[in-house]
Amino acid sequence: MPKIVNHNEMRSDLLLRSFEFFYHFGFQGTSMRDLSKKLKISTGTLYHYFNDKEDLFEKMMVELSTLDITSGKSFLDKSKTTQAKWQKFVEFVEEKEEYFKMLIMLLIDFERNKSNKKDSNFHLILDNYVLNIKNELKISSDEKAEIFFNALIGFFVRKLIIPKKSDESAISDYIKKLKNSLGE
16 A cells, blocks of 8 residues: 655745755855665655755755744743833843754845845745734834844844854843844
């Protein structure tokens, strides 16, 4: 009897398991053949789900951002007040700091190395992060939410370039300062 495969679950599983491989080898250093070996599937199966490496990568980023937003909302939903949500947001970002830095590095690597120079749809993903941050933290305007998000990305990029060992409260302090400077 043939094995029944849930194609949506299989696609999602492949996307999530691809993240670490892309991170370790970079976009340029990852081939569909190497990825299929790592995922323990045939190259043909990988091409059944994705047109090429760029398609897989872009879909992986959509999948990851959807999970980030869902888990972030779930994390923040435990808070009743806006102030408590801000504190929970700080905790969420602190918990996922390394992951967010990996994500930023991968996005930069992809944009630098993609063979197809057409614009990616990553701006839509980033806009979705901004919209959800605005709504969850009750930021008063789209512009302020975008400034907040871009400053947070800048913070992570700075930490990638100039890592400090004993900087445990840095994210918390930075978010508080940013929140105050935006008048939120």
